[in-house]
Amino acid sequence: MRLKRFLLRYYPPGIILEYEQRGNVRTKSIDFLDLTLETNPDELVAEIKKSEPLITESRADQVKELVLQLQQKQAQQDHHRFCFCKELKAHILPLTNVAFDKSGLRFITGSYDRTCRVWDTASGTELHTLQGHRNVVYAIAFNNPYGDKIATGSFDKTCKLWCAETGKCFHTFRGHMAEIVCLAFNPQSTLVATGSMDSSAKLWDVETGKEVSTLTGHTAEVLSLCFNTLGNQLVTGSCDHTVAIWDVASKRRLHTLIGHMGEISNVQFNWDCTLIVSGSMDKTCKLWAAGSGKCVATLTGHTEEVLDVCFDLRGQLIATASADGTARVFSATTHKCLVTLRGHDGEISKICFSPQGSRVLTAGSDKTARLWDIQSGACLQVLEGHTDEIFSCVFNYEGDAIITGSKDNTCRVWH
Template sequence: MLSFPGCFLSCNHCHVIPEQELKAHILPLTNVAFDKPGSRFLTGSYDRTCRVWDTASGTELHTLEGHRNVVYAVAFNNPYGDKIATGSFDKTCKLWCAETGKCFHTFRGHMAEIVCLAFNPQSTLVATGSMDSTAKLWDVESGEEVATLTGHTAEVLSLCFNTVGSQLLTGSFDHTVAIWDVESARRVHTLTGHRGEISNVQFNWDCSLIVTGSMDKTCRLWEAISGKCVAILVGHKEEVLDVCFDLSGRFIATASADGTARVFSAATFECLVTFEGHDGEISKVCFSPQGSRVLTASSDKTARLWDVQSGVCLQILEGHIDEIFSCVFNYEGDTIITGSKDNTCRIWY
C-alpha cells in the first residue's frame, strides 16, 4: 500500500523536504489528525473507515471499521493519545482504543450527519456537532449522552473546548456562535454579527479571546467573558474558510476562497502579512507550534509553507493530483501531513 516516489522538493528559500506518499484509502480522505507527540496520525475517509498510521515508517497500525457512511471527523484524546473518536455521516460517533483498534462505545442520538468533534482536555467528554443543528456531550467512560446543546437553527459545523474544558464553542450555519458552560450545559453567550455561515471557531490559549471565521468574508474577535465583539478583521475578497490562533494567542491566521491567507495581530487587529501564490481557494490554515511558519492547503492541489515575518513562500508541497483539504503539523513542528481528495495522504519531513 505504500509507495515512495523519491520526490525531493526544494526552493530558493529553504531546505529540502523529502516526502512519503501513503495510498491511504480507496476513496477520498476527509480529515487528518496527529497524536500529541506526532508519532501516530489518523486519516478519515469516504470509504467509511478511519486508519491509524505510524508516522516514522508510514505503516498502517489499525483500520477502524464499523461506520456505515463517510468518516468525516477524527481525533485523538490528546495529550493522552490512548483513545480515538470518529464522527460519521451515519449519525454516530465511535470511541476506539488507540492501542488495539477495539471499539469501546458507539454514541447514538444525533438525527443527521456528525461533522465535527472534540475531546475535552481531561479526556472525560467528547463533544459532537451535527447537521441536525445540535451539539452533544458524551461521557467517555460510560458511553452515555451527558447533554444535548440546543438553540442553533442550522448545522453545527465547528466546535472547540477552551484549554481548561469549562466552556465549549459551537459555530453554526445560522451565522451565530454559542458559548456553552460545559458543567451545566447552558448557553452563556450568543455571538451575533456575522452575516454568513460560520466556518470555524477557536479560543486563544488563555481563553480570553475567541476568533470566528465566516462566509461573509470577515473574521471577528470576541471577548470570551462578555461575548462582546472587539474587532472585525477585513480584507478578504471571498469567504473565510478557516481561521486559527497561534499557540501564543498573539496572531491570527485566516484562509479564504480568494486564494490568499493573512496573518493579523490579535492586539492591534491589523493585517501584518498576506500570503499570495495559490491558484485556488485555501480551505485550511495552521501555524507551526513555534509560530514562525504558516501552512496552507488549497484546491490547487498544493500545500504551501510560509514565513510569518516576511510573507515569503518557503516551500510548495507538490505531488497530490487533486485538491488538498486537510493539513496539520506535528507537535515538534518538523513533520507535516496533508490529506487529499486523491485518496492519499503525504508525510513531509
C-alpha cells in the same frame, strides 16, 4: 497541597505543576505566553513565587532552570526545510481529515470509504483500520495529550470511540438525527463534544459512553466546535450565522455571538481562554471577548469566503484562509493585518501555525500545500505531488513533520 514534580511544555511555553491534594494528584499550568529571549529569568521567578504558593524559595532554582530551558528552545531558529518522505495510498476514496497524536509517532486519516486508519509516522505502516461506520468518516481526533483514544464522527449520525493501541471500539455514541461534521475531546479526556447537521451539539462521557447533554439553540447546522484549554467552556459555530459559548458543567448557553452575515466556517478559543475567533462565509473574521461575548474586532480584507481561521499557540496571532486564494495573518491585539500570503492558484481551505508560531501552513484546491514565513510573507516551500485538491494539513507537536491529505485518496508525509 504538596508539589510532586514539574513538567515542561514547549508550545506554548509553560510549566505544568503536578501536586497532591487530599490524596488526589492534580495539575495546574503556569503559562509564559509573553516569554522572550530578553525576559529576565530572576524577575520572572520572583513574580511566580508571589502568585503561586506551590513555588517556594527552595524550588526557585529549579523553576529558573526550566525558564532557561524554555528560552533555549526559543533560541533555536525554525529553519526546518521539509522533504517529501512518503506517499501512502491511504484509502480507496478521498480523505476528509488527518490528525497527529501528541508524540507525532502516529497519525490518523478519515475517509469517504467509511473508515479511519491509524498509521505509524516513521515507517508509513498501517497499524489499524477502524471499521464499523456506515457512511463517510468526516471528523476525527486523538485525545491529546494522552493519545490513547480516537474519536470518529460520521455521516451515519454516530460517533465512535476507539482504543488507539488496539483499534477496539469502546463505544458508539447514538442520538444525533443527522450527519456529525465536527468533534473534539475536552483537555481532560473525559468528554467528547460532537456537532451535527441536526443543529445541535452533544456532550458524551468517555468512560461510560452515555450522552451527558444536548446543547440546543442553533437553528441550522453546527459546523465547528472547540473546548477552551481549561475544558470548562465549549464554543460552537453554525450555519445560522451565530456562535454560541456554553458552560460545560451546567450545560447552559452563556452567550450568543451575533454579528456575522454568513455561515460560520470555524471557531477557536485562544490559549488563555480570553478570546474567540470566528471565520465566516461573509468574508470576515470576528474576534470576541470570551467573558462577555462582545465583538472586539472585525478582521476584513478578504474578497471571498473565509474558509478557515486559527490562533497561534500563544494566542497573539490569527491566520485566515479564504476562497479568494489568499491567506492573512492578523495581530490579536492591534487587529491589524500584518501580512497577506499570495501564491495559491485557487481557494485555500485549511490553515495552521507551526508550534513555534513563525510559520504558517496552507492547503489549497491547486493541489499544493505551502509553507510561509509570517514575518516577510514569503512562500518558503511548495509541497507538491498530490493529483487533486488538498483537504487537510497538520504539523506534529514538534513542528518537524507535516501530513497532507487529499481528494486523490492519498496522504503524504513530509519531514
